Amino acid sequence: xxxxxxxxxxxxxxxxxxxxxxxxxxxxxxxxxxxxxxxxxxxxxxxxxxxxxxxxxxxxxxxxxxxxxxxxxxxxxxxx
Numbered sequence: 001x002x003x004x005x006x007x008x009x010x011x012x013x014x015x016x017x018x019x020x021x022x023x024x025x026x027x028x029x030x031x032x033x034x035x036x037x038x039x040x041x042x043x044x045x046x047x048x049x050x051x052x053x054x055x056x057x058x059x060x061x062x063x064x065x066x067x068x069x070x071x072x073x074x075x076x077x078x079x080x
Contacts, residue, residue, distance in 0.1 A: 004065035007045075007053045011061050017048055022065060039065050 006020040039054035041062075050066035 003068040005050055005068050007048075007055075007064040007066055009055065009060075009062045009064065015045070015048070015053075017050075017066075021068065036065070 002024065004022045006018040006022060008016050008018060010016075036054055038056045041055040041058040041064075043053050043055060043064075045051055045053050045066065048066070050068060053064040053066040055062040055064040
């Protein structure tokens, strides 16, 4: 089972980790970004439990998801 933490980014660029967790998103390793569309804009996280987040929008306000326990049970994400 794949689990993702929900993140929010403001217009000013502030990032906040929400208490929400999303589970069992369809994952197709053959699809672009493992078929996690529309969350395709990858950014490294510093100072948060997760190391990377996938944003819906590349800039500005956005909602994103970050793999929880990426070492154990999530797909490998590559920074483009």
